[in-house]
Amino acid sequence: MEEIAYSSEELLRLNALYMKEKQKRIDLEKRLKKSRTQLKVCRDKLSLLRKRSAENRKALTITNEQLEKYASDLRTIVESLNKTNRDLQNAYQDTIHRLVLASEYKDNETGNHIHRMSRYCAKVAEKLNFSKEEVEHIRFATPMHDVGKIGIPDRIILKNGRLTRKEFEIVKKHTIIGAEILQNSKARILKLARDIALYHHEKWDGTGYPEGLKGEAIPVHARIVALCDIFDALTSKRPYKSSYPVDVSCEIIKKGKGTHFDPALTDIFLSSIDELVSIKNEIDLPSRAIAVAAYTWSERDLIDAVR
């Protein structure tokens, strides 16, 4: 085998090359070690994150369950509140109805008067573009307009003949008594009812009672009630008078335009007369049908009659 002979320069170069490669290897090993350490740190961090994430998921599930329970409890509470609200509303309307019934015992006017008034006034309020809520309020407040008659002696309120001047002065007080019964309430309907009770006999020209208010100083709800009340009185039969035909009643109302009644309201009222008459028929006809039915012969009457 032939020996390779290196010159000393070649040997030096080879040695330098070896040393350089050796250093490279040491550097690589160092970098590898450093990378391994970094990898381990990353793995530990990742594991910690996974652990935390699992804990967070668990906490989220618990929170979701709690939220669902709260939502279900809240739904139950809202349903119960709605029911309480409906019960209160019914009790409230029932109380109003009973208050009105109590005042009717003192009056010649029938329950139908109250019913018709309530519908007439709501219709006029609708024509005036009152909000739906306000129309409802006027519908419930109107029946209480004469509640103050409770405080007027029977001998005067139930008298069929003409009232003396002194008796009329006493009757006028039903407006003030009604307002006193209804005053100081926080409920919108009762506040309205109070104003209506107090001012429904005021006249546009200031000649009404109890305060002699004039024009728009009279609350609009009371001006509506004044119109509907007179229309209903004219078109209804009373112990001391027969009912006037609708056209005659409209003529009388027209004459009161600008003196007794708000002129703009009178126009709206008269232009709605067909709808108002429909309401009257709707309310009066069933009672007329009942009255007619009361006079219908029974089978026994028929048998007896043909004998």
Ligand SMILES: [Fe+2]
């Ligand atoms: Fe009245």
Ligand SMILES: [Fe+2]
């Ligand atoms: Fe009335």
